Amino acid sequence: MKVVTGVVGNDIHVVANRLIDISLQARGCEVFNLGVNTSLEEFIDAVVETDADILLISSLNGEAEGWCRDLQFLRAEYQLRDVVFVIGGNLAVGEAKDSDIVPKYKSYGFDLVFHQVDLNTGLDALEQYMKDRS
Amino acid sequence: MNELLIDIGSTYFKVCSKEGISQHFRDFKKNIYDDLNTKCADILSKYAKEDTYICSSANGGLSTLIIGVTNSFSLKYAKNIAYNSGINIIDTVLYGKIQESKIPSETLDVVIIVGGIDSVGGFFDEKLFAYLKKLTYSNIVYVGSSKDAHYLSENIANLKILSNIITDKLKLNEGELKEYLTNLYQEDIVGKEDIKHLYDITSNQIYSTPYIVNRSLPFIDAEFDVVNPFIVVDIGGATTDIHYSRDLVRDNMLTESEYDRLVFKKLGVYKSRETLIHAAKNNEFVYELLAYLNVTENILDEQSEKALRILMQLSIFLVLCKVSRLNSVYVTLKLEQLKSIVLTGGITKVLTHEECESIISFFYRKIMNLHHIPTIVLDSNYDIWTLGMVQQHHQRSETCR
Numbered sequence: 195m196k197v198v199t200g201v202v203g204n205d206i207h208v209v210a211n212r213l214i215d216i217s218l219q220a221r222g223c224e225v226f227n228l229g230v231n232t233s234l235e236e237f238i239d240a241v242v243e244t245d246a247d248i249l250l251i252s253s254l255n256g257e258a259e260g261w262c263r264d265l266q267f268l269r270a271e272y273q274l275r276d277v278v279f280v281i282g283g284n285l286a287v288g289e290a291k292d293s294d295i296v297p298k299y300k301s302y303g304f305d306l307v308f309h310q311v312d313l314n315t316g317l318d319a320l321e322q323y324m325k326d327r328s
Numbered sequence: 329m330n331e332l333l334i335d336i337g338s339t340y341f342k343v344c345s346k347e348g349i350s351q352h353f354r355d356f357k358k359n360i361y362d363d364l365n366t367k368c369a370d371i372l373s374k375y376a377k378e379d380t381y382i383c384s385s386a387n388g389g390l391s392t393l394i395i396g397v398t399n400s401f402s403l404k405y406a407k408n409i410a411y412n413s414g415i416n417i418i419d420t421v422l423y424g425k426i427q428e429s430k431i432p433s434e435t436l437d438v439v440i441i442v443g444g445i446d447s448v449g450g451f452f453d454e455k456l457f458a459y460l461k462k463l464t465y466s467n468i469v470y471v472g473s474s475k476d477a478h479y480l481s482e483n484i485a486n487l488k489i490l491s492n493i494i495t496d497k498l499k500l501n502e503g504e505l506k507e508y509l510t511n512l513y514q515e516d517i518v519g520k521e522d523i524k525h526l527y528d529i530t531s532n533q534i535y536s537t538p539y540i541v542n543r544s545l546p547f548i549d550a551e552f553d554v555v556n557p558f559i560v561v562d563i564g565g566a567t568t569d570i571h572y573s574r575d576l577v578r579d580n581m582l583t584e585s586e587y588d589r590l591v592f593k594k595l596g597v598y599k600s601r602e603t604l605i606h607a608a609k610n611n612e613f614v615y616e617l618l619a620y621l622n623v624t625e626n627i628l629d630e631q632s633e634k635a636l637r638i639l640m641q642l643s644i645f646l647v648l649c650k651v652s653r654l655n656s657v658y659v660t661l662k663l664e665q666l667k668s669i670v671l672t673g674g675i676t677k678v679l680t681h682e683e684c685e686s687i688i689s690f691f692y693r694k695i696m697n698l699h700h701i702p703t704i705v706l707d708s709n710y711d712i713w714t715l716g717m718v719q720q721h722h723q724r725s726e727t728c729r
Binding site: 231233236242243244272 | 401448
């Protein structure tokens with residue numbers, strides 16, 4: 195499976211990004227890591243160039259919300275219906291409940307949302323999702 | 329130095345020999361070869377063809393159209409390579425919008441098609457062939473996924489196929505396309521009536537001047553007190569180039585080159601004077617700037633030495649504006665981290681260090697809200713160009729050995 199990953203927006207949490215890269219490779223994925231400070235357009239463009247199966251965006255500074263609002267629009271523009279869109283990390287500034295965060299990001303166009311979820315738990319859930327889909 | 333170095337600009341010739349550097353204003357009534365022969369006959373006669381090296385930024389360079397599948401990778405990578413190969417005129421078409429894209433009316437020197445990593449195919453279809461049928465072009469090259477290469481070569485006549493510029497890790501691979509474009513530039517010169525006779529005085533490849541300047545940048549601190557990150561601003565008669573350290577750009581592109589180039593086609597002070605004035609009048613800070621320089625806007629309509637100086641100062645200001653956060657259309661450079669600004673080209677023969685410093689101070693105070701400005705270096709003797717030519721010559725000599 196091909197996965198495009200990176201840290202969205204003005205977020206420079208590179209350690210988490212490296213851990214995600216290593217974990218995905220350990221699970222047999224072909225990883226295209228765009229690194230930190232990546233715009234949503236770059237993520238989408240990387241999916242197009244690589245024909246990736248999954249786009250996994252991470253964010254730790256809580257500002258992903260501001261950077262991901264155009265996902266539905268871009269997803270439709272490039273007709274990326276079969277690509278699974280995942281976001282994980284710390285997805286809000288300050289206190290926030292899962293019950294508020296998850297629906298909000300799903301309305302932006304993400305298929306899976308992991309707010310403050312352990313990395314391996316999230317990747318297990320992603321693997322299961324991909325199995326169920328196929 | 330036992331070589332003769334000649335730079336053919338759109339407004340000046342620069343000639344560098346062991347006796348020093350001289351420059352000559354172009355006589356536009358003559359073709360370049362005749363003009364050069366008239367003005368530099370003595371020097372030319374002292375050097376053999378194999379010791380004469382020429383670069384040229386005259387004749388506008390190659391016109392290029394790039395068709396790519398995304399802005400962030402295909403188009404960005406191909407554009408980067410083209411600029412760094414010395415190409416000035418670049419238009420792009422995003423493949424997803426190819427049916428709505430306008431058709432360039434003029435003949436294109438080269439069309440570049442790019443898209444996808446090698447393991448992915450199926451990016452292009454009939455829409456591409458229909459679009460190409462409406463174009464007039466001299467060369468066409470494919471530098472995208474190897475999976476699509478066969479399909480495209482079956483459907484596009486004379487398609488040159490080179491290695492993919494996008495690696496399997498989505499990084500940039502510039503080697504083959506850069507060489508192809510550099511060679512194409514040479515072939516273009518050979519075919520151009522105005523300067524093809526230059527090969528009567530040299531047996532070496534004629535390179536484009538921006539390509540040569542780009543090559544000199546890693547060695548620039550040998551000649552100047554320049555600290556990285558720096559930019560080199562080359563304000564010429566027809567175009568203005570910026571060469572910049574990649575440390576100043578915030579993007580995810582990894583290249584072998586530490587320096588990139590950007591061209592502003594219409595900010596020259598002679599051939600594109602009208603468009604420079606137009607750009608100035610549309611800049612919201614220019615009237616304040618003119619007041620700062622103690623002149624009124626009427627100066628822009630004058631043809632005097634003073635007007636030329638003001639125009640050159642304006643061009644420095646406009647170029648910095650275009651790569652600042654004020655303007656997101658072009659590359660945005662982190663100008664607050666800039667340590668040195670090197671000015672080269674005809675501008676260094678007209679403006680003093682103080683005049684350049686004054687305009688750069690205004691820019692940093694007004695636009696960047698900073699009182700500290702980068703070190704300003706004036707390459708008044710065209711040392712950057714000489715450095716690049718010598719480097720190119722040394723590399724060729726090493727290769728031959």
